[in-house]
Ligand SMILES: [Zn+2]
């Protein structure tokens with residue numbers, strides 16, 4: 062088995078463009094936003110564009126496709142107004158993810174400012190259950206797997222600890238038809254204090270992911286190097302090899318026997334033209350496939 066290597070690409074101009082660009086820079090898989098990640102208002106997916114995207118993916122062998130939810134969504138908010146707004150927005154995210162034929166919908170678990178961590182977990186679970194009551198039902202929707210992403214664990218942020226993610230899933234899954242899994246971001250993990258950069262730290266972290274979340278429930282990793290140091294709680298992505306994880310760190314991650322079947326999606330900065338292609342090439346070289 063070999064890892065699938067992918068990258069976040071833009072749907073600017075047309076949905077299909079994200080697939081074309083991913084293939085052009087050598088990716089096997091890709092991630093998109095289905096709307097502007099910093100705006101509440103989002104137009105519905107044009108079915109003709111979705112068909113073109115699906116055709117391009119088939120033609121180019123691009124899989125899986127992940128959708129990343131809007132940054133505005135805060136499912137754990139202690140403001141009932143913001144939580145309701147987030148739940149409605151996330152329901153629309155689920156519907157759009159299904160409409161574009163996505164395999165995964167990735168969301169950050171949220172911020173519980175003004176409440177306790179336990180309340181945050183309960184609210185995030187409640188919001189997930191409410192979001193999953195979609196106006197569109199059936200196979201199309203239930204094919205989308207919702208992945209809760211770990212975070213750098215900043216102040217009042219859920220998901221810095223793997224146990225937060227497990228607790229949300231445990232509370233929500235029995236009450237919702239959509240399947241819940243997890244996405245592990247390497248930069249967020251390091252910043253939250255999981256030492257994925259060293260050999261011993263990676264062994265320990267992978268064992269903990271398996272024990273707390275179950276590796277089978279983690280189909281996707283976000284492959285980002287980290288500007289911040291171990292435990293810095295800083296969510297700032299660096300190019301592969303240019304951060305605190307480094308090339309050696311990523312070589313171990315990509316070649317870890319338990320992670321060989323996973324998809325690694327880049328969310329690295331594009332400061333200079335071609336940086337995206339370079340990061341894809343670096344991951345491929347380090348993975349040895
Ligand atoms: Zn990420």
Ligand SMILES: [Zn+2]
Pocket residue numbers: 246248249296297298
């Ligand atoms: Zn991040």
